[in-house]
Amino acid sequence: MNSIAHKFGIKESFKNWLQDTDSSYAVTRFRKVFAAIWLTYDLIDLTLGGSQAPFWFYADRTVTHQIVACQVGLILCELSLLFDFKPRRALVLAFLLRGFEAYLFPLNDYIYYCVTALLLAHFDSSFLGKKGQGQVWVRDLMVWETAWIYFSTAFLKLNPSWLTGGDLYSRQMFQISSHNWPYPSFYKNLVSGLPMNAILAWMAVAGEFSLALVLGYWCLAGKRKHRVSLVAGALVISIHGFAAIMMNVWFFSASMMAQVLFLTSGKISDENQSKR
Amino acid sequence: MWNRILRGEIFNAPGYVVALLGFLIVLQLRALFQQFESGFRPFAHDPVRVAFSWDMFATRTERCLMEWDPPLESTPIGTLSGLKQLSLPFEWDLIYDSLEQYQYVGQMGCAFESKASNKIRVRIQCFAPEGEKIYREFYCS
Numbered sequence: 001m002n003s004i005a006h007k008f009g010i011k012e013s014f015k016n017w018l019q020d021t022d023s024s025y026a027v028t029r030f031r032k033v034f035a036a037i038w039l040t041y042d043l044i045d046l047t048l049g050g051s052q053a054p055f056w057f058y059a060d061r062t063v064t065h066q067i068v069a070c071q072v073g074l075i076l077c078e079l080s081l082l083f084d085f086k087p088r089r090a091l092v093l094a095f096l097l098r099g100f101e102a103y104l105f106p107l108n109d110y111i112y113y114c115v116t117a118l119l120l121a122h123f124d125s126s127f128l129g130k131k132g133q134g135q136v137w138v139r140d141l142m143v144w145e146t147a148w149i150y151f152s153t154a155f156l157k158l159n160p161s162w163l164t165g166g167d168l169y170s171r172q173m174f175q176i177s178s179h180n181w182p183y184p185s186f187y188k189n190l191v192s193g194l195p196m197n198a199i200l201a202w203m204a205v206a207g208e209f210s211l212a213l214v215l216g217y218w219c220l221a222g223k224r225k226h227r228v229s230l231v232a233g234a235l236v237i238s239i240h241g242f243a244a245i246m247m248n249v250w251f252f253s254a255s256m257m258a259q260v261l262f263l264t265s266g267k268i269s270d271e272n273q274s275k276r
Numbered sequence: 277m278w279n280r281i282l283r284g285e286i287f288n289a290p291g292y293v294v295a296l297l298g299f300l301i302v303l304q305l306r307a308l309f310q311q312f313e314s315g316f317r318p319f320a321h322d323p324v325r326v327a328f329s330w331d332m333f334a335t336r337t338e339r340c341l342m343e344w345d346p347p348l349e350s351t352p353i354g355t356l357s358g359l360k361q362l363s364l365p366f367e368w369d370l371i372y373d374s375l376e377q378y379q380y381v382g383q384m385g386c387a388f389e390s391k392a393s394n395k396i397r398v399r400i401q402c403f404a405p406e407g408e409k410i411y412r413e414f415y416c417s
């Protein structure tokens with residue numbers, strides 16, 4: 001096994017990959033946008049008590065106090081990230097605090113935050129003498145992770161409730177009835193039955209599978225192809241633009257959009273590529 | 277060793293990166309296998325909620341409106357007329373996944389009213405993935 005790896009130069013390529021630095025600032029820019037998005041989320045949540053609401057029937061307020069403490073901690077971490085003050089430590093702490101929130105509410109949004117914070121915490125190549133830059137492998141791993149998220153969610157959507165349009169029906173009708181959501185009247189009519197919702201559901205699955213494929217291609221061969229980034233950008237904006245406006249999922253959507261747009265669009269330096 | 281950790285150098289060591297990759301792969305593949313163990317079959321059976329399987333919007337969901345009539349007066353947060361009162365118009369909705377869960381929460385609200393609670397009516401209106409509206413009404417007991 002060892003000799004096969006040696007023969008094909010896998011070990012050497014792997015070591016080079018770990019030493020490559022990313023001079024594009026794509027990850028550091030994304031890190032700031034990520035911090036800004038979730039800082040806004042946590043500030044609104046803390047002020048208006050969104051995450052405390054499910055505990056309305058608890059006479060003992062310990063859990064809500066724990067949530068508040070968690071949110072204050074997260075806000076400080078995100079401010080620290082925003083101002084580039086000890087970003088790695090801030091990310092590790094944010095990972096732990098959001099992890100606690102995810103333990104209370106196992107929401108995909110929070111689990112995604114934890115995975116992203118964990119990966120971002122690895123991004124720093126100051127020990128290689130290159131301050132302000134990070135390792136290429138962290139950026140690649142983040143794009144692979146994003147591709148997996150889209151593949152997995154699209155694969156799990158291959159189920160009767162989603163594909164018949166039923167899930168979109170119940171969610172959108174709830175938006176209309178509960179919040180009087182400002183859908184245009186023609187759209188309200190269209191989504192009050194299953195057929196149009198089924199079309200939207202199939203389009204979403206196709207979009208997510210395509211995005212997973214495009215992100216995988218970006219990692220393998222498309223880093224220098226501007227068109228690949230453009231297609232990924234168009235897909236992520238379509239998918240999450242719909243999720244935000246029609247389904248009331250704003251912050252996770254904004255974060256995923258930023259992740260794809262920033263991580264796939266930065267320039268890849270020639271110096272790094274020539275090593276391989 | 278400690279110097280390498282503090283400088284962040286250890287997090288770039290091949291062994292560490294392989295371990296991190298392995299951890300992420302095992303964690304997420306295990307979550308996907310758990311979906312199959314829980315009965316998920318493509319095109320045949322819905323998945324359930326499993327952390328790290330990325331099941332957003334993929335699980336079966338019934339969304340409901342629920343209110344107490346007249347409003348509950350003795351809850352830990354004061355008067356409560358319905359779940360809408362606890363939701364924000366933007367992003368934060370107090371929602372559950374099934375009619376049964378809403379019924380359970382409705383009964384839980386009833387438990388705060390000791391006086392004449394059998395006069396309080398719980399109204400639930402649900403939107404089911406079958407494209408149907410379901411109405412449930414019961415008195416607190």
